[in-house]
Amino acid sequence: MTIRKLISRREFICWLGMAGAGAALIACAKNDLPTPVLSNSTQTSLPVASTLSPTQTDGSVGKTYLAVARGESPAELTRRVVEALGGMQRFVNTGNDVIIKPNMCTDNHTFEFAATTNPEVVAELVRQCLSAGARRVRVMDAPFGGSPESAYRKSGIADAVTAAGGQMEVMNPAKYAETPIPQGVDIKKWWVYQEVLNADVLINVPIAKHHGEAGLTLGCKNLMGTLQRRNLIHENLHQRIADITSLVRPDLTVVDAYRILTRNGPTGGNLNDVKLTKTIIASQDIVAADAYACTLFGKTAADIGYIKLASRMGIGTDDLSSIKIEELAV
Amino acid sequence: MKAATWQRLRQLTQVLVLGLFIFLFTQSVYLVQSSPLGDLFYRLDPLVAVTAMLAGRLIIPTLALAIGTVFVTLVFGRVWCGWFCPLGTILEWTSPHKKKITIKVSEPSPTWRKMKFFLLMATLALAVLGNQTLIFLDPNTILTRTMAGAIWPALRYGTFSLENFLFQFKLLWPILDAIHAVLIVPLFHNIQSVFIAAFPIFLFFLGLIALNWSAERFWCRYLCPLGGLLGWLSRYSLLRREVHQPCKQCGLCSAQCPTGTIDPRNGYCSDSAECIVCTDCVKSCNQGDVSFRWQLPHWKPAEKHSYDPSRRDALVTIAAAITGATLAGIEPIARRSPEHLIRPPGATLTDFESLCIRCGECVRVCPTQGLQPSLVESGWENLMTPHLMARLGYCVYNCSACIQSCPSSAIPKITLEEKHAAPMGLASINRDRCLPWAYNTSCIVCEEMCPLPDKAVVLEQGEGQGLGQVGNASLLKPHVIREKCIGCGVCEFHCPVGGDAAIQVYSLPDNKPPLSGI
Numbered sequence: 001m002t003i004r005k006l007i008s009r010r011e012f013i014c015w016l017g018m019a020g021a022g023a024a025l026i027a028c029a030k031n032d033l034p035t036p037v038l039s040n041s042t043q044t045s046l047p048v049a050s051t052l053s054p055t056q057t058d059g060s061v062g063k064t065y066l067a068v069a070r071g072e073s074p075a076e077l078t079r080r081v082v083e084a085l086g087g088m089q090r091f092v093n094t095g096n097d098v099i100i101k102p103n104m105c106t107d108n109h110t111f112e113f114a115a116t117t118n119p120e121v122v123a124e125l126v127r128q129c130l131s132a133g134a135r136r137v138r139v140m141d142a143p144f145g146g147s148p149e150s151a152y153r154k155s156g157i158a159d160a161v162t163a164a165g166g167q168m169e170v171m172n173p174a175k176y177a178e179t180p181i182p183q184g185v186d187i188k189k190w191w192v193y194q195e196v197l198n199a200d201v202l203i204n205v206p207i208a209k210h211h212g213e214a215g216l217t218l219g220c221k222n223l224m225g226t227l228q229r230r231n232l233i234h235e236n237l238h239q240r241i242a243d244i245t246s247l248v249r250p251d252l253t254v255v256d257a258y259r260i261l262t263r264n265g266p267t268g269g270n271l272n273d274v275k276l277t278k279t280i281i282a283s284q285d286i287v288a289a290d291a292y293a294c295t296l297f298g299k300t301a302a303d304i305g306y307i308k309l310a311s312r313m314g315i316g317t318d319d320l321s322s323i324k325i326e327e328l329a330v
Numbered sequence: 331m332k333a334a335t336w337q338r339l340r341q342l343t344q345v346l347v348l349g350l351f352i353f354l355f356t357q358s359v360y361l362v363q364s365s366p367l368g369d370l371f372y373r374l375d376p377l378v379a380v381t382a383m384l385a386g387r388l389i390i391p392t393l394a395l396a397i398g399t400v401f402v403t404l405v406f407g408r409v410w411c412g413w414f415c416p417l418g419t420i421l422e423w424t425s426p427h428k429k430k431i432t433i434k435v436s437e438p439s440p441t442w443r444k445m446k447f448f449l450l451m452a453t454l455a456l457a458v459l460g461n462q463t464l465i466f467l468d469p470n471t472i473l474t475r476t477m478a479g480a481i482w483p484a485l486r487y488g489t490f491s492l493e494n495f496l497f498q499f500k501l502l503w504p505i506l507d508a509i510h511a512v513l514i515v516p517l518f519h520n521i522q523s524v525f526i527a528a529f530p531i532f533l534f535f536l537g538l539i540a541l542n543w544s545a546e547r548f549w550c551r552y553l554c555p556l557g558g559l560l561g562w563l564s565r566y567s568l569l570r571r572e573v574h575q576p577c578k579q580c581g582l583c584s585a586q587c588p589t590g591t592i593d594p595r596n597g598y599c600s601d602s603a604e605c606i607v608c609t610d611c612v613k614s615c616n617q618g619d620v621s622f623r624w625q626l627p628h629w630k631p632a633e634k635h636s637y638d639p640s641r642r643d644a645l646v647t648i649a650a651a652i653t654g655a656t657l658a659g660i661e662p663i664a665r666r667s668p669e670h671l672i673r674p675p676g677a678t679l680t681d682f683e684s685l686c687i688r689c690g691e692c693v694r695v696c697p698t699q700g701l702q703p704s705l706v707e708s709g710w711e712n713l714m715t716p717h718l719m720a721r722l723g724y725c726v727y728n729c730s731a732c733i734q735s736c737p738s739s740a741i742p743k744i745t746l747e748e749k750h751a752a753p754m755g756l757a758s759i760n761r762d763r764c765l766p767w768a769y770n771t772s773c774i775v776c777e778e779m780c781p782l783p784d785k786a787v788v789l790e791q792g793e794g795q796g797l798g799q800v801g802n803a804s805l806l807k808p809h810v811i812r813e814k815c816i817g818c819g820v821c822e823f824h825c826p827v828g829g830d831a832a833i834q835v836y837s838l839p840d841n842k843p844p845l846s847g848i
Contacts, residue, residue: 026499108727108781145781145820146726147697148520150360154728170520172510174490174497212789213774213806231826234773235765269783 287316720819
């Protein structure tokens with residue numbers, strides 16, 4: 001068999017050079033964009049991607065600031081708390097790109113063990129975002145035990161989200177970037193998943209559970225799933241979680257407290273440690289949502305360092321007496 | 331069928347089989363649900379079947395498919411080597427082609443063909459003695475190991491590096507995301523791996539290819555122990571090459587023969603033990619004087635050649651094998667396990683070193699790529715056996731990929747419950763390096779990561795506050811509960827201390843009888 005020459009070496013190199021030049025041009029175009037000004041104030045000028053800033057809400061009057069629902073069906077509870085906050089259309093506009101960040105920390109156990117977020121809650125949020133007109137709803141987390149695919153599957157969230165019309169995204173290591181944290185007290189920059197910052201709407205769906213050092217894993221702690229080099233966060237865990245929360249600000253936080261893990265967190269594995277509390281909490285203020293969730297464990301925000309620090313930094317409020325809370329029995 | 335058609339058919343088969351090998355290599359993995367065919371090439375490998383069963387003193391039913399290969403060889407000759415063997419295909423494609431009619435003086439003397447029989451006999455003799463060291467020379471194990479421990483991770487690294495570079499340009503993200511989802515994830519599975527033995531493994535493979543410049547298919551002709559076994563069977567095969575008169579003695583066929591077995595000094599006849607039934611000679615003969623014919627009804631074994639091993643050769647090889655086995659017996663591992671030699675899960679339940687065929691299947695499927703082919707960490711006799719390097723990748727609590735993929739049951743087919751109950755090692759905290767213990771800095775990563783429902787790492791309230799701690803929380807210090815720890819190494823993997831982790835998994839207490847001595 002004779003091999004016909006389709007292209008000579010010289011031609012090949014020529015094409016390669018042109019392709020390279022094209023890539024370089026694209027690179028130049030990117031570099032010519034104005035760089036964001038970050039240094040001159042404590043105020044964030046980063047694209048935090050929020051249509052409304054959670055911090056700027058006056059909690060005492062007007063709309064419900066935090067909603068709590070108790071009842072039997074996790075999906076129904078989710079629907080009701082979002083409704084109480086003004087409905088999903090308050091957060092999601094037509095054509096928006098939405099990311100939902102549940103807690104899928106490992107592939108060790110199913111959601112009944114209360115180490116991962118309830119799939120019904122996540123699926124209900126996906127459905128609501130889509131009916132509010134979202135262009136795309138992606139669900140993601142970066143597990144520390146097992147692979148993303150296996151953790152997505154084991155938690156039951158993959159099946160529920162796909163059925164609801166959302167997409168599971170395996171977080172791509174190439175899409176993390178070192179990002180400045182203008183308001184950071186201890187850390188001034190960290191490696192953050194850029195999609196989370198770029199999305200139009202970010203919905204944070206933690207499960208309320210025990211954690212050895214943090215005390216409790218709630219909304220702010222759940223944001224650690226958007227970072228690389230997480231093991232280094234633990235050296236000054238509370239302040240660093242608060243710092244991260246100042247950068248990655250979810251537009252809505254829904255705390256899944258249908259089942260809570262009271263011991264051996266965050267991984268769990270023992271049904272005796274699980275308490276059925278049948279509660280869902282939601283607020284546009286991540287700090288307030290966390291502060292409320294503490295009470296289910298018989299604690300207050302003052303017991304959990306990162307909630308206190310986040311409140312002190314002005315990310316939200318941990319003073320539950322100053323905000324309008326709507327409690328629903330479903 | 332015409333000779334050219336046979337040749338095309340053979341080339342197509344080679345492409346398909348190598349394609350199947352790569353397909354199973356990339357697709358039969360834990361992350362996308364294991365396929366039962368992942369170990370197909372080992373099930374078909376009679377050498378592996380014989381040595382694993384001999385050395386492990388165990389009937390391994392999954393390897394029974396190798397009888398099929400023996401049967402095919404007894405009928406058609408060494409077609410495995412010429413048509414199916416993925417390594418053989420790669421060696422064939424990387425050979426420099428010889429088209430000129432020459433008598434190949436540069437090639438090694440035919441006596442070298444003995445070498446593969448020596449290796450075969452030594453492998454079998456060692457297997458009788460309970461040792462499978464030499465099975466690392468089986469061609470299937472070579473290819474899996476090279477792909478799993480060097481070629482594929484390097485390709486993956488290169489691809490990811492390029493991706494990382496391109497992802498700097500946000501304009502390209504829509505295209506890159508599509509490529510990532512459609513092409514890169516299915517092939518590389520979002521794993522990033524490192525391998526301690528990548529260079530030696532790759533250089534060995536490169537050496538096999540380089541030998542092609544001495545003689546085409548050097549490895550297949552002179553060295554391959556599986557080729558030796560199949561060649562020995564092919565002496566009795568039913569289909570053999572024949573030369574008919576009047577042969578013009580033109581030498582075209584001997585110039586083409588990839589194994590150089592067509593002997594111009596012997597009427598261009600060949601040895602069925604060396605012939606890989608590639609049919610190149612049939613095509614090259616423009617007289618139609620060469621063909622493959624059924625030996626029935628006048629069947630008799632192929633005649634002996636000068637390089638066939640004699641009885642004396644066999645005795646010498648057995649003596650060499652015994653020497654090797656006794657030397658292996660005085661390696662340090664006979665007295666003490668190396669401190670960080672963590673075998674795959676369940677390996678403590680079997681005679682692991684005797685059963686392991688060094689194939690690298692477990693290394694291939696390990697989702698964290700913590701399983702590494704060892705060099706001499708566990709002694710020369712255990713070259714290329716797998717061990718877990720928890721600092722590079724831990725054992726996933728609910729994963730049984732290596733258990734499912736092990737072709738020889740060296741990693742026994744245990745359930746997840748049994749896996750959780752069979753410790754691989756024991757974690758130990760180095761208080762001189764641990765952040766809370768040594769530096770009064772809060773850190774609980776090992777406790778957080780511990781996957782056990784009842785955690786094997788527990789936190790003790792220390793005195794006073796840690797550096798950087800807020801509120802009234804006191805410094806927490808981790809402890810390992812010896813009875814609970816299963817040695818999965820997730821704590822060691824995630825430990826934030828630089829360099830060696832401050833919590834490390836150590837070997838379990840030895841249960842083998844130590845060498846006697848004072």
